[in-house]
Amino acid sequence: xxxxxxxxxxxxxxxxxxxxxxxxxxxxxxxxxxxxxxxxxxxxxxxxxxxxxxxxxxxxxxxxxxxxxxxxxxxxxxxxxxxxxxxxxxxxxxxxxxxxxxxxxxxxxxxxxxxxxxxxxxxxxxxxxxxxxxxxxxxxxxxxxxx
Amino acid sequence: xxxxxxxxxxxxxxxxxxxxxxxxxxxxxxxxxxxxxxxxxxxxxxxxxxxxxxxxxxxxxxxxxxxxxxxxxxxxxxxxxxxxxxxxxxxxxxxxxxxxxxxxxxxxxxxxxxxxxxxxxxxxxxxxxxxxxxxxxxxxxxxxxxxxxxxxxxxxxx
Numbered sequence: 001x002x003x004x005x006x007x008x009x010x011x012x013x014x015x016x017x018x019x020x021x022x023x024x025x026x027x028x029x030x031x032x033x034x035x036x037x038x039x040x041x042x043x044x045x046x047x048x049x050x051x052x053x054x055x056x057x058x059x060x061x062x063x064x065x066x067x068x069x070x071x072x073x074x075x076x077x078x079x080x081x082x083x084x085x086x087x088x089x090x091x092x093x094x095x096x097x098x099x100x101x102x103x104x105x106x107x108x109x110x111x112x113x114x115x116x117x118x119x120x121x122x123x124x125x126x127x128x129x130x131x132x133x134x135x136x137x138x139x140x141x142x143x144x145x146x147x
Numbered sequence: 148x149x150x151x152x153x154x155x156x157x158x159x160x161x162x163x164x165x166x167x168x169x170x171x172x173x174x175x176x177x178x179x180x181x182x183x184x185x186x187x188x189x190x191x192x193x194x195x196x197x198x199x200x201x202x203x204x205x206x207x208x209x210x211x212x213x214x215x216x217x218x219x220x221x222x223x224x225x226x227x228x229x230x231x232x233x234x235x236x237x238x239x240x241x242x243x244x245x246x247x248x249x250x251x252x253x254x255x256x257x258x259x260x261x262x263x264x265x266x267x268x269x270x271x272x273x274x275x276x277x278x279x280x281x282x283x284x285x286x287x288x289x290x291x292x293x294x295x296x297x298x299x300x301x302x303x304x305x
Contacts, residue, residue: 057279094291097294099291
């Protein structure tokens, strides 16, 4: 596995609460207590939730296996490429309907980082323009603070 | 009494004309059958407690080698030459449902003629394999990502 640093935009965890409200099975729950979870690093939080850990592994292993494009795709607009970040979109199946009605994940990659930006169920992604404004704003704010 | 995974292995070999010439191929047929069946039916064909781990050559059932040993020791299978598995009895316990048989037939019709390297390559590019760490358990919930890869499954007639 490559040594990508895993980071999460804070609002992502609010998104996750909404996802977890809809999906209550054990793979959507953290293995931590509330106190442990609030004090854990982003990477530890991701690892503590089976679905998020699987999504993270899929992205990292997809890079290593040279098949990232088969499992996620670059977003149409790429305003942060000049700063080294590519925005990608991933779909994730949550039931027998497959990816088409599952989760939508927005993440960014640069040479050494994987940044989780946004996650929601398909049903909560109806307004694409609003969604795009939301996650572009998140990335912009994050990069403004961290660079 | 044979377990569901053992019955599935026998059935897959029967579908291949009573003979599978490669242990890894048989392991892949079993993986595809269990994960594709789970993707569309919320349950694998093998017993629901079956565990798959991520190995270099692809997903592998933890009980695979033990299952083959059991089938050999009870006289249902013969391994000759090494890694070549042949059915030794025409009749064997088969409590698989028609839906489960359909999935096994779907897998053999799709992948039965591929070589070992092609099968490994397909496994390596799919979400269940990608979503696990090396040697870790591959969770069945990742199988839902396979639904879109098999749009012909529902229409497949056994």
